[in-house]
Amino acid sequence: MKKFTQKVLEKYHHDKTRLMDILIAIQKEFGYVGSDAVEQIAQELSMSEVDVEQTLSFYHFFSMQPTGMYSIYLNTSAVSNMMGRTQVAAAFEKATGIKFGQVTPDGRIGLFETSCIGMNDQEPAAIINNRIFTKLTSFRVKEIVRDIKEGKPVTEMYTAGFGDGANRDDAVQSVVSNNIRKIGPILDPNYKVGEAIKKIIAMTPEQVIAMVKNSGIRGRGGAGFPTGLKWEFCHNAEGDRKYIFCNADEGEPGTFKDRVILTELPRLLFEGMVVAGYAVGAREGILYLRYEYMYLEEYLEKILSAAREKHYLGKDIMGKTGFDFDIRIQFGAGAYVCGEESALIESAEGKRGEPRDRPPFPVEKGYLEKPTVVNNVETLCSVVKVILKGAEWYRSFGTAESTGTKLLSISGDCRNPGVYEVAWGFTVNDILEMVGTANPVQAVQVGGPSGSLIGPNEFNRILGYEDLATGGSLIIFDENRDLLTDVVLNFMDFFIEESCGSCSTCRILPSVLRAKLLKILNARGVAQDIDDMLAWSRFLKASRCGLGQTAANPIVSTIKNFRHLYEAKIQTRKAYDTGFDLSRAVQEACEVTGRIPNI
């Protein structure tokens, strides 16, 4: 490990801001970053060991203990559960003889849980040594564990053919399916790569920004900030260097559309980054890619190399003197909060993914303190089409306030889960009709756990910034689902696990709320508990970032829309509960003394 670590440190020029890359390289090679490696890194980078561990211990996919020659990460998302994760998990435990969170005594297999891996349309899914395994069954688990015991490489453990489209590419070779169900102007594969670059280099950066502003496009990650305005701020900000980040850290449970774009349209995305670079005056673009999508690394690097050869990237792009721009891939290591733009920047600088306080905004002071634009994958792709076909054309899709189209990741109880590109303004009813449902739908989660869970009386609402704003995740629950246990509890666990732990509110309150919810689920709750949850949730508003501010949304939106589910579970004859249970408190003492509680 010592020699390897030394080589990695040299590769990244002993640069502290590349700590993520250094740790990822070691984790990938050995399956863990041991204390000797930490010591070595600390020494060479002139940091303290606790400082190295500060970053190391933040990310889910880093470990200081060996994670096994084969590290299995099984997804714990709500949809994974709905599709039979419990049986799959039990099968893994039975076949390996260990529990989740453990490594077999011979060090061969490690079994771990992980938050949504972006495969909601083909669950249950797992990551084994950075390869994806989808649609798992207990039978399939037995095969996989047998192959592992025989020492087969993961690439030879697939029993079915590879997925569709570029999932079959030599550099991908994955069983993941795209499940593209509806193509619109963005997903349309019939466009000429490089045309948008050709067009913009004949324009001034100001003209490009004006065009993007005129299209009315807003950020597709969910927050909906006008893209043209963001570019303009960065363009006008002072800085000797500027950066374009593509946020490909889609971690909102239920979203997977960026994965499909990265697989099928990476050239479109990279072209979008070049356009953004030209507009704001940046020379470097960074694709911040979630660790879960590591299986696309070789493929994306291949496409970047080809783009350099064609002069879409590099020096004097397409003959335009002085227009230099290149892209590198920065991997994350498993942290939902890094999808927040300032946390993403912190992470790319080799630190814990903790959001920053604003002001200053990233467009003024972002990556390495320089003006930085962070755009979602889909936003950057959409911009290329705006450049090619014009702002007017783009505005002809969608509504006045929400122009263009939106890629939706639809999963859960429906016939055709997958990616759909629709114009803004679709109602939830339209969508349910489009995807096909077998059983009556009880609820739809719009916008992932941080969004809201709505019932049939709101299915006439439209998708758009003016009504139901969404990053594109829609999860459908039919009448057979227990919303409080299957959905709300799962989402609360997700928020608790993914909090960066910096703000007091987001670090402490979600666990308090979860305990209340559990109390109600265990039939111990009283009416006051429902009111308490609503009242206490408000304090989360004071958190720094969107994760903290929305961490109680699963509870708040279900109390609002499905209050009867809570009321059905509480004790009606009791108005007040001290929260103190005497018989439980003295249980241990009674056991020791052999007495029976006399209450």
Place this chain on the structure above:
Amino acid sequence: MNQVVKFTIDGIECMAAQGQYIVDAAKENGIYIPTLCNYPGVKPKGSCRICTVKVNGRMMTACTTPVAENMQIENQDNEIIELRKAIIELLFIEGNHFCPACEKSGNCELQALAYRYTMMVPRFPYTFPQRAVDATNPKLIKDQNRCILCKRCIRAIQDEKGRSIFAYHKRSNKVEIGLDPKIGKGLTDELAQKSVDVCPVGALLIRGRGFEQPIGQRKYDKQAIGSDIENM
């Protein structure tokens, strides 16, 4: 930077140098905004959220937001007061804070704020977590039970080479403060004392020393926290 801006706090007209953080600007105008994670001379982090105020109607942390011309700041708004009280209560239930047995009692900012915001008993159920006391350092005792994770020690204490002696460890509700086992061993008396002074609660203490100042005669035993600013 010497430009003076006018703004209001709870309707009171104030003036301060442009670019000053709201907390400091308020202080200069004799208005106290409570802080916990903020510490003079250390880059603000806005992690405890106790200094939250409403700036033109929006919640912002006063320790990280610079004042600007015509800003309307609300510091005594009912929602803000309730929020601060809740944050204090959350910090109490998150750890194990047994004031009567704590060496920092009377000098503790968390305790002082609980008095100021008249916390009787937290509305949230206690969590009584199992937390370790780290007594491996030759100079310091680190008691995770009392830590409120404000990051003051992380930000304020570095060795002569600029390396951090304290750091966060893990994430979510599992976060704790790590004290570097190697660099920490060589901690000077001066830096050890500074670590203790920087800590707003009793999570960092000097080994083998305690209760030199009798309880009852300590800083916040005599005056409420923030009153020095208000009575300036």
